[in-house]
Amino acid sequence: MNIVALVYLLEHIEMLITIYSCFTSLIIMMNKKRKMSEYWLISAPGDKTCQQTWETLNNVTSKQNSLSINYKFHIPDLKVGTLDQLVGLSDDLGKLDSFVDQVTHKVASYLGEVLEDQRDKLQENLMANNGDLAVYLTHFQWDMAKYPIKQSLRNIADIISKQVGQIDADLKTKSSVYNNLKSSLQNMEKKQTGSLLTRNLADLVRKEHFIQDSEYLTTLLVVVPKSGFSDWNQNYEKLTDMIVPRSSQLVSQDNDYGLFTVTLFKKVAEEFKHHAREKKFIVREFTYNEVELAAGKNEISKLVTDKKKQFGPLVRWLKVNFSECFCAWIHVKALRVFVESVLRYGLPVNFQAMLLHPNKKNTKRLRDVLHQLYGHLDSSAQQGGASGAHDSVDIPGLGFGQAEYFPYVYYKINIDMVDSKA
Ligand SMILES: *[C@@H]1O[C@H](CO)[C@@H](O)[C@H](O)[C@H]1NC(C)=O
Ligand SMILES: *[C@@H]1O[C@H](CO)[C@@H](O)[C@H](O)[C@H]1NC(C)=O
DSSP states (O other), X not given: OOHHHHHXXXXXXXXXXXXXXXXXXXXXXXXXXXXXXXXXXXXXXXXXXXXXXXXXXXXIIIITTOOEEXXXXXXXXXXOOOHHHHHHHHHXXXXXXXXXXXXXXXXXXXXXXXXXGGGGGHHHHOOBTTXXXXXXXXXXXXXXXXXXXXXXXHHHHHHHHHHHHHHHHHHHHHHHHHHHHHHHHHHHHXXXXXXXXXXXXXXXXXXXXXXXXXXXXXXXXXXXXXXXXXXXXXXXXXXXXXXXXXOOEEEEEOSSEEEEEEEEEGGGHHHHHHHHHHTTOEEXXXXXXXXXXXXXXXXXXXXXXXXXXXXXXXXXXXXXXXXXXXXHHHHHHHHHHHHHHHHHHOSSOXXXXXXXXXOGGGHHHHHXXXXXXXXXXXXXXXXXXXXXXXXOOOOTTTTOTTSOOOXXXXXXXXXXXXXXXX
16 A cells, blocks of 8 residues: 555545535535426316326326326315406405515515524425425315315405415514614624724723823823824824823724824813824724723623524514415415316316426426317417417406416416525
């Protein structure tokens, strides 16, 4: 065995391990990025049975082509109501959907903000019903306790709207209280640092730097540029009369400035400031006061304590109510699928809702296959031709708005709450 090689290896093993672990975490990161967070929630009319509708879709998209992984999306027997009500609801549910979507993202991004330097833990804190978001979605179960299906569709939508509206309002109050606290603390902390020209000087000086309780004398604090130190030392005694000789002391310095004391007669203090300024020596207003000094330090530690005290309950509130919002959001999607399916496919209620997790590389193929399966459901979409028809078609007055239109009921659900702004 070559000893030199062995020694070399041992000496560099740490570096090699670092490189290796960087490399693997990079790969893990890239895989996470590649994992699609987009799902397609669709519905199609029941064939002879709904099970058959499901099998047909699953056969052509998943089993034969690996275009997607599919899940049955279970929607309970909801109350249909009248056609008029359904048409009205269709519009309102669209608005409710984007409202709940927005609040859900807001709660998630505020949680990220509150976590500050632990922001990398955001993803694992975003859960629905104590589980993974994808699992909640793919195994969706209507929450009968929260959203009783004996109620009309309109009432269920109202329950969700009120609940999420309350969360939105409380988020505004809670975040503004916490943000105020945070920025007061930041401001105070900023004053503890920064240039000697602006920063708080209290914790740089000590009692013995100052002449105290003198009827005639006072001690000033002067900020002197580094290039002016020798100028200061040679000349400060001559700036006015009645300066105590040898009274200047360098108390502190930063990259650009030094902080000097000088003791003189009170009655020349103003004149001294004036002459000092002419030579670019800046006198800082400062009175040594132990009581105030302690109060300042107390204020910071009080703010730090307050912030720590609020952090835990706030994070808990955000986590729980993120889950509430996310679950409410998926229920809105379920309501939308139900209403649109009844409007499009008619009564009696007979449709199968299905959740597709598209394989990222094959979304276009998947779209084509869905069009082959369901293109016949809408004659106007069919006229546009086989492949062109499923580009965005805006149908005014039908409440589809800017959304893409397809011959089948379709809603996109993106569960990425961390990166996407969508
Ligand atoms: C799905 O495929 C299986 C065999 O792979 C077949 O037995 C079944 O009839 C198909 N179902 C439909 C509805 O096409
Ligand atoms: C969720 O938010 C609502 C509305 O602000 C609030 O009443 C409820 O207590 C919150 N849940 C938790 C566990 O904090």
